[in-house]
Amino acid sequence: MSSSPQPEPPALAAATAMFVEVLVVGIGAITASALLLIALIGPATTAKLAPVTGSSAAAGVGLAAAYALGILIDRAADTALTPHRRQLRTRFFPSNTAYAQARLRLADSPVLAARADYARSRMRICRGWTLNTLALTFTADLAMLRYSFEHRPLILGATSALGMATAFGFYRAWRALTVTGYRKLAEQTTLPAAGQPVPAQPQPGSVAS
Template identity: 75%
Template sequence: MFIEVLVIGIGALTAAALLLIALIGPATTAKLAPVAGSSGATGVGLATAYALGILLDRAADTILTPYRRRLRTRFFSTNSAYAGARLRLAAFPVLAARADYARSRMRICRGWLFNSLALTMTADLAMLRYSFDHRLLTLYTATALGLVTAFGFFRAWRALTLTGYRKLAEQTGTSQISPSLPAQTQPDSVSPSEVQ
């Protein structure tokens, strides 16, 4: 949990730094550059990244919860059915460990969906503030790449979430899959669990 929150927080901190660079401009940025490279700034940066990671993880979970619950209804008709399946899975340590790994990957994809959007916006703002060759081309390229990356993280999060619910239903014998819905195909190493 510590590592995944830090991985998410580093992206959020980078977006915040880009926003600051865009706001203060080139002259002030050049003056502050030596301070940013100090060991003290590194320690503060790691602590800040961790704190931002927690905030972003909770915000992303809150925003995506309604959609995640709709995905869950494909496999579990009620909250109690889902909770019961989670309890039954806990009796199998190997499966529970795989579920934790899957949850970690889902959190990272979820956090980086929002990081990608934030980094795209703040990078665009910073590029608009600074003068350099081929700025317009760079701006369009960065924007397109950021949006494609965000979409990729959303698709990965959705696929991992659906696969997790499907595997949880299969492994605990509580499958309520509608025959009209195709099963998601993912490697067997991906395991179940709702993102917290």
Template identity: 75%
Template sequence: MFVEVLVVGIGALTAGVLLFIALAGPTTTTKLAPAAASSPAAVVGLATAYALGILIDRAADAALSPHRRRLRTQFFPTNSTYAQARLRLNDFPALAARADYARSRMRICRGWLFNNLALTLAADLTMLRYSFEHRPLIISVVTLLGMLTALGFYRAWRTLTVTGYRKLAEQTSPATSSPVPSQAQP
């Protein structure tokens, strides 16, 4: 979980740095650039990225919880049936490890959905602050790519979530005496 929180936090930190650059402007940014390239700044950045990763993960989970619960009811009618399935899966370490890996990918997609929106906004604000050729075109392209990438992360999160619930339901169905092996995904 450390790595996935860090992966999400790096995106959040990058969005924050872009926002700072937009607010500070070119002159201040040029003066602060050497300090940002130092080892102490890297250590502080890593710690900050980890902390931001936790915040973004929790915020994304809270924002997507109603949708996740609706998806879960397709396979588990109650919270207790879901909890029982999760407990039963823990009896099979190989299947539990695969499910943990799938949940890790789902958390990264969930966090990067929100990171992508923040990065797109911060990049647009930063580009508005600086002068360069073809600025309207570049801002439009960045915004479009940012929205498409956010949509991609949402679809990946949704697909991973539905697949995880479907596999959990199949693998822990009371009708089967032993869990159904998970199929490898392409």
């Protein structure tokens, strides 16, 4: 009796990882959107709307909105960093054709391809959170300007400095992951093909013919 076909674990894992990746980026984006809304409507209206945010309906809408915003932020961050990414890629691949061929050769090794996908997932999260952190810093400052509390200038300055430093940290992490990914791809796809003999190394004292 034949069993019903089951989804391939690698494909299912990749789809799950992509969903989580977009959601992680989207959570930051929807938080920045909420801070912007607080800055626009002010403390009094925010206090009136606070009980509504705890409902199940609001949680469902928030989750869907976070996923949708995650897609937008990912595309926006990719567009902003594409020129720099292409510049980094030219260190290891002279043309788009060479890069595409290397990606095709890497696909022949499922283990290496899975590792590369994991590295690209981390890269995309860092890329999205570079933009997220800038948005969170800006909207947090705007929201705090609508409230009166002690040491507000000091807290605003500290928030801005911390936000800018964190955004730079995410950018540096994205850059390091991108360079490492290209370097490993170049190394892994230029190895001798399976079954091809490796040239013998000359032994000390031997005489070349």
